[in-house]
Amino acid sequence: MLIASYNPDAMGDTLIVVLQQDQAGEQHHQFGDIVAITGAEGAVVGYNFFNVSQILGQLDGRGQVFLTDAQVDQLNAAITAAGAPGQLVADHAPKLVIGVVNELTAHPDSDHLHVGQVDIGQPETVQIVCGAPNVAAGQHVVVALPGAMMPTGQIIWPGALRGVDSYGMICAARELDVPGAPDRRGILVMPDDLVAGTPFDMDVATRVVAAQA
Known part of the structure; x- marks a missing residue:
């Protein structure tokens, strides 16, 4: 599962990515412009990508963002370069x-x-x-x-x-x-x-x- 949203008017140039439902005992770990949110057992449940336009270029629109495979690859490269845990898996199934x-x-x-x-x-x-x-x-x-x-x-x-x-x-x-x-x-x-x-x-x-x- 991959749910992404972008609301620059409220949160600036930040892409929010949700991978799982919120869990008790979540922890936030910052790696430069990337924050990885992990659950109680250490699995990544989401990311915040600050200054995301430096990774993906300018994002159009407001609200939910449907990422392409190429954009997911770019975000994964940024995760790896920052030394953050986990990777994203593209999800194109209609919800x-x-x-x-x-x-x-x-x-x-x-x-x-x-x-x-x-x-x-x-x-x-x-x-x-x-x-x-x-x-x-x-x-x-x-x-x-x-x-x-x-x-x-x-x-x-x-x-x-x-x-x-x-x-x-x-x-x-x-x-x-x-x-x-x-x-x-x-x-x-x-x-x-x-x-x-x-x-x-x-x-x-x-x-x-x-x-x-």
Whole structure:
């Protein structure tokens, strides 16, 4: 997993790279312009690259950065040159995908949560707990998988809701920052002809929201 973000207005010329979920007992180790963050067992869980434009050149945009293989190689060369631990592994797998709700059951300890078994185009379905009032079996939805960074900067990780494991999030249009998204509770229901595992397409979502307005 590799999640990168760049927000120069708030943090200057710094690239934040997250490899794992935050852990208790993390330690920060500085090697020149690189800070390696390690977990309790010593594995690297993330990096801060200060003055990153000196490594990668000027980065465009704000927020999440999708690094190319060449950029990952450049960062790894900088890690090695600085004597910092670990290396990055490129991750191009989409984290926002179409899912199909194969099965939906009531949560055993909630009067409004449901437990879904969701097809994301992989050999096995994933279990996702969802509290949206309009979720139903058979729907084609947008799923944020573990490692997805939402427009707010929130990163989706595996977790549990009231004791039931959940491995992602079924998204509302406003959570995806779809233009024209209604300011009300409810997931975004996508067209039935979209195949499970298809990467999320903002243009398609925008047309769906406009049609439902």
